[in-house]
Amino acid sequence: MQRNLLKQISLTIILSGFAFSPAALSYFYQKNTFQQSKPAFFVKKALVSFQLEQPRQGLPVRLKIPKISIDTTLEYVGLTPEGNVDVPAGPFNAAWYELSPRPGEKGNAIITGHFGWKNGIPAIFDYLYKLRKGDKIYIEDETGTTTTFIVRESRRYAPSAGSSDVFVSNDERAHLNLITCEGIWNKTEKSYSKRLVVFADKEIK
Amino acid sequence: MKIFSKLSIIGMAFAFIFGLAGLNGVFAATTPSLGTADTFGVLSSTFTVVTSTTVNGDVGYTVAGAPTTAPTVNGTIYPEDATWTSAGLAQGTALTNLNNQPCTYTFPDTAINLSTDTTHGTVGVYAPGVYCTQATRAASIGTAGITLTGSGTFIFRINGAFTSVDGAVVTLANGASSCDVFWTPTAATTLGANNTFVGTVIDDAGITVGANTAWTGRALAYGGTVTTNTDTITRACSVSTVASSGSSRATINVVKTVINDNGGTKKVVDFPLFVNGSAVISGETNTFIAPASAFTITETNNANYTRAFSGDCDINGQLNLIPGDNRFCIVTNNDIGAPLPVLPVPPLMDLVKTANPLSLPAGPGSVTYTYTLRNIGTVPVTDITIVGDTCSPIVLVSGDTNNDKKLDLNETWVHTCQTNLTETHTNTAVATGWANGISTVDIATATVVVGTPIVPPLIHITKVPTPFTLPAGGGMVTYVKTVTNPGTVALSNVRVTDNQCSPVSYITGDANGDSKLDPSETWMYTCRVNLIQTTTNTAVATGEANGMTARDFAIASIVVGVPGLSNAGIESTSWWIIALIAIVGISFSFYIVRRKQLI
Numbered sequence: 001m002q003r004n005l006l007k008q009i010s011l012t013i014i015l016s017g018f019a020f021s022p023a024a025l026s027y028f029y030q031k032n033t034f035q036q037s038k039p040a041f042f043v044k045k046a047l048v049s050f051q052l053e054q055p056r057q058g059l060p061v062r063l064k065i066p067k068i069s070i071d072t073t074l075e076y077v078g079l080t081p082e083g084n085v086d087v088p089a090g091p092f093n094a095a096w097y098e099l100s101p102r103p104g105e106k107g108n109a110i111i112t113g114h115f116g117w118k119n120g121i122p123a124i125f126d127y128l129y130k131l132r133k134g135d136k137i138y139i140e141d142e143t144g145t146t147t148t149f150i151v152r153e154s155r156r157y158a159p160s161a162g163s164s165d166v167f168v169s170n171d172e173r174a175h176l177n178l179i180t181c182e183g184i185w186n187k188t189e190k191s192y193s194k195r196l197v198v199f200a201d202k203e204i205k
Numbered sequence: 206m207k208i209f210s211k212l213s214i215i216g217m218a219f220a221f222i223f224g225l226a227g228l229n230g231v232f233a234a235t236t237p238s239l240g241t242a243d244t245f246g247v248l249s250s251t252f253t254v255v256t257s258t259t260v261n262g263d264v265g266y267t268v269a270g271a272p273t274t275a276p277t278v279n280g281t282i283y284p285e286d287a288t289w290t291s292a293g294l295a296q297g298t299a300l301t302n303l304n305n306q307p308c309t310y311t312f313p314d315t316a317i318n319l320s321t322d323t324t325h326g327t328v329g330v331y332a333p334g335v336y337c338t339q340a341t342r343a344a345s346i347g348t349a350g351i352t353l354t355g356s357g358t359f360i361f362r363i364n365g366a367f368t369s370v371d372g373a374v375v376t377l378a379n380g381a382s383s384c385d386v387f388w389t390p391t392a393a394t395t396l397g398a399n400n401t402f403v404g405t406v407i408d409d410a411g412i413t414v415g416a417n418t419a420w421t422g423r424a425l426a427y428g429g430t431v432t433t434n435t436d437t438i439t440r441a442c443s444v445s446t447v448a449s450s451g452s453s454r455a456t457i458n459v460v461k462t463v464i465n466d467n468g469g470t471k472k473v474v475d476f477p478l479f480v481n482g483s484a485v486i487s488g489e490t491n492t493f494i495a496p497a498s499a500f501t502i503t504e505t506n507n508a509n510y511t512r513a514f515s516g517d518c519d520i521n522g523q524l525n526l527i528p529g530d531n532r533f534c535i536v537t538n539n540d541i542g543a544p545l546p547v548l549p550v551p552p553l554m555d556l557v558k559t560a561n562p563l564s565l566p567a568g569p570g571s572v573t574y575t576y577t578l579r580n581i582g583t584v585p586v587t588d589i590t591i592v593g594d595t596c597s598p599i600v601l602v603s604g605d606t607n608n609d610k611k612l613d614l615n616e617t618w619v620h621t622c623q624t625n626l627t628e629t630h631t632n633t634a635v636a637t638g639w640a641n642g643i644s645t646v647d648i649a650t651a652t653v654v655v656g657t658p659i660v661p662p663l664i665h666i667t668k669v670p671t672p673f674t675l676p677a678g679g680g681m682v683t684y685v686k687t688v689t690n691p692g693t694v695a696l697s698n699v700r701v702t703d704n705q706c707s708p709v710s711y712i713t714g715d716a717n718g719d720s721k722l723d724p725s726e727t728w729m730y731t732c733r734v735n736l737i738q739t740t741t742n743t744a745v746a747t748g749e750a751n752g753m754t755a756r757d758f759a760i761a762s763i764v765v766g767v768p769g770l771s772n773a774g775i776e777s778t779s780w781w782i783i784a785l786i787a788i789v790g791i792s793f794s795f796y797i798v799r800r801k802q803l804i
Contacts, residue, residue, distance in 0.1 A: 084769035170511035181774030192774035
């Protein structure tokens, strides 16, 4: 009887180990990924600028949001064939929409990141919803300059709604808007039920 | 020491005295009375008319020197009578007065080209004063012409011959008047053909005028010969265009465009406009005191619309004014909101304005403006208005063939307006129309010169983009710009710029290769740009003739779709959870089986 009890305990420990090991692995993987400085891969495209009077900001290379432990490199993306802002290739990077202004330049710079990932691996913007007014976001550019943005608000949109206010502003100032998903997964459409956009303004010193 | 002090005092006294003398020596040229010669356009001993000549003023000559070809005289002819004699004496008195005025500037001891001389100051530009050549030195006006600027008297005391090349132009600016300009050569005066000349020449050594020259002033050669050839001589005073419209005034016209491509519904009137806080209306011309700096255009903000400035404004809506300016500030509002399911196609109109006549050399008179409106876009335009300054009503004469009040693609609407002008004036008109929630505007200007035979230039530009809409993310747009000359004088220094597209490349059109935009020519330009968001751009064409600059604007909108929000979510349900459940399930099954075996 004692031997059976010992077997039961051993089996439980083994199964628990099975159960928790992937989560633990992904936790450490995530932590290392977000906190290491990886060499960024740039696809520099020559974009025509209308505001020639405005000195150009360096290309963005890192995104840091201390409140939700984000410190990651930035990919550069364009549009999908459907006309949506594209997303980063993997779960751990964010992506700057390269047809938007560079973060720190006048207008709305756009950065996207995944919410959720296959195999339970955490994604970069899993906790974007935790950002509140006043939280700080940092963008480091290729010259090493860091630009600070302060969260103004968060808004939720229907997936197909779209809104030019995410991409266009009228106050001649620099903004940074972070886009990800939220809500309930729709298997048929392979899409979450909401889009979450965090609006941030460049810190005025 | 005492001696030194005394010397110092004496020296200071001399300096003071000579200083005063120096001050007294600063002389302002004055305009003498011409007495009974004032009413003459031509006063001569012999008047030779090679072919027809028009004189807007009195004409005098001796019986023996009467022209064999009769001139057209809008005045009185005095053939060697008492008036002719009196005028001759008055000419002499005026010349004495002019000769007694000290030189304010003496040119170097050489023949002087007034158009290229740099010793007197800015090349080609002369302020009021007495300009003297040295003994026996001639003076000439070259191809670049000269400009006499400022309110005052201009005396050119040429101690030799006076000539001008063909096509030379003397321009008055900033209040200068033809009645305050005097040329007093000691040898013969010979003006070239096709000159635009200004002032009173007193020259008994003889005055010869080339063919087709327009002269605002007088040819006074009581003791000599005046020879003309298909010329027009007008003795009436002409004040420079700036002065005639107010030497201390300039205008600002604020033009509003609105784009509703994201569900907005606002119109032009929903955006009250202000210049330095004073309310203005889109398209109307507003006069301000000039020179002045820091005029700021503002409007009542709408949080759901972006705003962009173009035209003569900087990106902050600010501009400066100098006297005579006619400035245009274009304010574009674009709505912010949910994109429309189908991109709206923006409309595009083209407004051409001409004036008949372009000049009223004999003075105030009637002018008829013609406004030709065309649809150069791809959609019919509705709610069309034309706002003009100083002329109303603007009447639709023809063009709306199907009477549907829409400017259809195949229609050309012609409007006219008649007014009386008493002074030189630049008339503006702003046409506004709508289609698919987006406005289209075009601006046209036309200057009519009053009191001088100077023919002002006209220029016109149209700009057609391809395509008019672009999907989200934007793309390349090609603008084709067409520049024409609706006036009667060829334009030089034609330039085309665009505030959102560079470079603007000339393609073709200068048929005779003379670098001048002739009335019969159409010059083509193109420009390509990558647009990533809805954009309204403003192209400006300028051209010069007869010392004046003509401008025209072309404004076009391109609608670019708004990107959709990223689909950045992936289902978190993962294979390892399923696998884990399966492992747990299998393990548990084995455990149960094994337990049963043990039992």
